[in-house]
Amino acid sequence: MKKKFLVACLCVALAVLTIAGTTLAYLTSHDTVTNTFTVGNVQIKLDEAQVNADGTLVPNADRVKANSYKLIPGHTYNKDPMVTVLKGSESSYIKMTVTFSKAAELDDIFKPNGADLTSIFTGYNAANWIAKGNTEDTTANTRTYEFWYKETVAAPTADVALDALFDSITVPSTITNTQLATIEGMTITVNAYAIQADGFATADAAWEAFN
Secondary structure, three states: OHHHHHHHHHHHHHHHHHHHHHHOOOOOOOOOOOOOOOOOOOOEEEEEOOEOOOOOEOOOOOOEOOOOOOOOOOOEEEOOOEEEEOOOOOOEEEEEEEEEEOHHHHHHHOOOOOOOHHHHEEOOOOOOEEEEEEEEEOOOOEEEEEEEEOOOEOOOOOOEEOOOOOOEEEOOOOOOHHHHHHOOOOOEEEEEEEEEOOOOOOHHHHHHHHO
């Protein structure tokens, strides 16, 4: 009985609204929300100071993408790879890799323990760039060292130059001319990478997704 009564009441109310509607003017309103989406981006630049073959700085020169060196035992060469996060980038994580060719020859020079090439970096600050270890590619005969920047780089309103990974390299004085001959043509390749921070709880999660 209760269910029947409820239905009947609703029908009566609907009938009343229908009848009354013919005599009322409607109050109306309208509004619109428009969502505009722009595309975010992460952009970086990697360069280093221009130097002569002996590692001395070229005065007033623009920064460059590559240098060539003539190696001499005990000599220090200016080399300061630097990442700049460009204006308009999103908040991001930054890392750098340094790859040495002639890995087997270098290991032989520094035997019995092999080469720890971070030892030739001058001005490297572990508080700024965190060393994440190295990997050897025996097929390519290379060894690659990986470094993560100490913190998330907030979205910049102007270009932000990060601390240089190191500022020079020193050839150990114990290396002989014969040993130097085995690494003729050796290259040091520096790469920089950036990935958005948004969406990742940690740098580990971000770089795992990147890989």
